[in-house]
Amino acid sequence: MAHPHRHGHRHDREIETLEEFDRVAAGGSLVGWRLQALDLTDRTAALMAADTTAAVFLGCPMAPDAAAKVRADGALVFPPVPDLPFAPYRGLLYTPDELFAGLDAEHGYAATPDARTYAWFQRTMRDGDVFASMLRSVHDDAISDALDERLAGVPVVGVMGGHAMARGTDAYAGAARLGRSLARAGLTVATGGGPGAMEAANLGAYAAPHPDGMLDEALLLLGKEPSYVPSVGAWARAAFDVRDRWPGGGDSIGVPTWFYGHEPPNAFAGHIAKYFANATREDGLLARCTAGVVYLPGAAGTVQEIFDNATPNYYGSRGEPTPMVLVNRTHWTEHLPAWPLLRALAEGRSMASRIALVDTVEEAPEALLRLAAAG
Incomplete structure (x- = not known):
């Protein structure tokens, strides 16, 4: 569902789930909406049909044709960052099942998103990589918003x-x-x-x-x-x-x-x-x-x-x-x-x-x- 105005921020223009996307896109307009960490590779037809002027796509995978079309509309597209164990633009809080996914697999806790994200954090902190620092900041701001x-x-x-x-x-x-x-x-x-x-x-x-x-x-x-x-x-x-x-x-x-x-x-x-x-x-x-x-x-x-x-x-x-x-x-x-x-x-x-x-x-x-x- 779209969110009302809360805590001084505008959440009423955010789309954080595919269900929300389908509902809004069915109206033919995504003008000004902010879409967070949604896999839209199966939503090409909807993207091609909707007006996406001034929309912002934050880490949303799309088919090449759809990505070209929304850019032509004037949308701002922040592409997904490859090989990350977390989604920096996520729109929702985590669940225990999400963080511990794969716990019972061959490599146990070490293979879970939680452990892999910690390993990434440790590695990038040592590297002092400004890009990694930016990704951490974007992620934490998204979590605060959620x-x-x-x-x-x-x-x-x-x-x-x-x-x-x-x-x-x-x-x-x-x-x-x-x-x-x-x-x-x-x-x-x-x-x-x-x-x-x-x-x-x-x-x-x-x-x-x-x-x-x-x-x-x-x-x-x-x-x-x-x-x-x-x-x-x-x-x-x-x-x-x-x-x-x-x-x-x-x-x-x-x-x-x-x-x-x-x-x-x-x-x-x-x-x-x-x-x-x-x-x-x-x-x-x-x-x-x-x-x-x-x-x-x-x-x-x-x-x-x-x-x-x-x-x-x-x-x-x-x-x-x-x-x-x-x-x-x-x-x-x-x-x-x-x-x-x-x-x-x-x-x-x-x-x-x-x-x-x-x-x-x-x-x-x-x-x-x-x-x-x-x-």
């Missing part, structure tokens, strides 16, 4: 926490129950999209429509492959086994990065916004958490996320401060004492009524809703 479309008007709550949290632990189970509670409260759960606490929260959101016992069984099955080390393949297959056994799970968002490419994305986020630039990913994830953020115990990355979010809340640069709930008093006051600093920053400011420290994950949803009501 993420805005997906989350328009949706209350989003972030769950941040460390990647080292292993399946089969009480902490992992608690993070999963947290994700389930937030999803059942009508919120869209968004995480950093990786393993550990991030996977657990996405798993909880996936479990939300199912009976309570489903999550308990899933946790037992996943506990047999506690970590993505040493085998990403075995770790990911265990997740897909859970999805196959209980299809129709709830949706959530994962926002991982190939910058930390040694950490695979998790398979429980229904939509995945994967970036090359970690700074773009971090800021974009937190900015979209309009309903607040819950911080589970983590290390340097989670501490960074706390203060990346505290800064706009402190200055009011994104409008009213959003709720911030830190979970585990001992961790955030003794092991990594972020809470005293956060509380000191908030003193005398409007964000003071939007921060909370709780002892357990079970307390986090109620604290989040209380802080939201305080605004």
Whole structure:
């Protein structure tokens, strides 16, 4: 479907699927439309019949006759880049099935689009190739555009926490129950999209429509492959086994990065916004958490996320401060004492009524809703 005007951008002239193309082209005009990463090699007749004046084709394969015709109309054509493991102009977020395609083939995870894209990233980063840098930037901008479309008007709550949290632990189970509670409260759960606490929260959101016992069984099955080390393949297959056994799970968002490419994305986020630039990913994830953020115990990355979010809340640069709930008093006051600093920053400011420290994950949803009501 065509998209309405959202987030200050014009999405109502974008075509991102072949179904959209067929519907619009049937009217005889593609004037001014932007077409993203569509394989149009079987749509020659439609292209020849439609007026494509001022249209923009971003990475759309076409038959030579069709390409010549649209250029003659005055369309702008950005041809596909050969031999790339990703589509820089893509119009939609990734899915787990897309990123892990080929997981069960001969070469396992190494042959998946996710692993091949990481390998390309590593190689081109070492080369310092300006063309590759441009492709990464175009891709990340397209992903941000797709993420805005997906989350328009949706209350989003972030769950941040460390990647080292292993399946089969009480902490992992608690993070999963947290994700389930937030999803059942009508919120869209968004995480950093990786393993550990991030996977657990996405798993909880996936479990939300199912009976309570489903999550308990899933946790037992996943506990047999506690970590993505040493085998990403075995770790990911265990997740897909859970999805196959209980299809129709709830949706959530994962926002991982190939910058930390040694950490695979998790398979429980229904939509995945994967970036090359970690700074773009971090800021974009937190900015979209309009309903607040819950911080589970983590290390340097989670501490960074706390203060990346505290800064706009402190200055009011994104409008009213959003709720911030830190979970585990001992961790955030003794092991990594972020809470005293956060509380000191908030003193005398409007964000003071939007921060909370709780002892357990079970307390986090109620604290989040209380802080939201305080605004």
